Amino acid sequence: MLKLRPVPATGGSIAPATVRLPAHKRVYAIGDIHGHIDLLLHLQKAIDADMAAHPGPDCIEVYLGDYVDRGPNSAAVLDALIARQASREVVCLSGNHEAVMIEALLSREGFARWMKMGGLETVFSYLGHRRTLDEGTLWSQWRAAVAPAHLAFLNRLSSHFVCGDYLFVHAGLRPGVPLEEQSPADMMWIRREFLDCPDWLGHCVVHGHTPTREPEVLPNRINIDTGAYASGHLTCLVLEGADCFQITT
Secondary structure (H helix, E strand, O other): OEEOOOOOOOOOOOOOOOOOOOOOEEEEEEOOOOOOHHHHHHHHHHHHHHHHHOOOOEEEEEEOOOOOOOOOOHHHHHHHHHHHHHHOOEEEEOOHHHHHHHHHHHOHHHHHHHHOOOHHHHHHHHHOOOOOOOHHHHHHHHHHHOOHHHHHHHHOOEOEEEEOOEEEEOOOOOOOOOHHHOOHHHHHHOOHHHHOOOOOOOOEEEEOOOOOOOOEEOOOEEEOOOOHHHHOOOEEEEEEOOEEEEEEO
């Protein structure tokens, strides 16, 4: 594992001198997977190995959303996450791609929008073929192929998760808005207003959604979306006490 250190603050509200988890807790936070089951399974093996090598704390895995689209095996990723929830303490958050996938199940208009966001790769992962069909036929066949367990999984995804001084969310928070008033849409979609804000937002925000070459560790937020669908690198942030490490495939 590689230890991470935040870059110095450049302005805005000052973050606490020490950001930490509660005693006897360890969090493994995983960035955007985008259909890459190979990277996910490899990273889960590394998490299991780390737990075995460093036993003691209660461990929580937090997946930050965008499990589907762009990559080749989205259906298998959902299967793996559902199985993981059965054997570990796992929190799965909703990304914007899961939100649009739900819209695609509900309407042809939502399906057409999803196709522009990489949804076709997800459709092929359910159908098991890459034949070119008209949109209406493709939509009908895909809806029939989505397992009820997958639909239930999508519908129970959380918008955010708090543990100690950390808040985990897919995209970020809207600055100046109390946590209880944050919009789920903002939590899944926001970019510049959040990314450009140097202020302390009540927690250190761990997020994905905006790909970077390396994890971005700032005093008020940590971005762990390392663009797995394009880079082949899926990142896990390991938090324990005041320590911050990374595992990357």
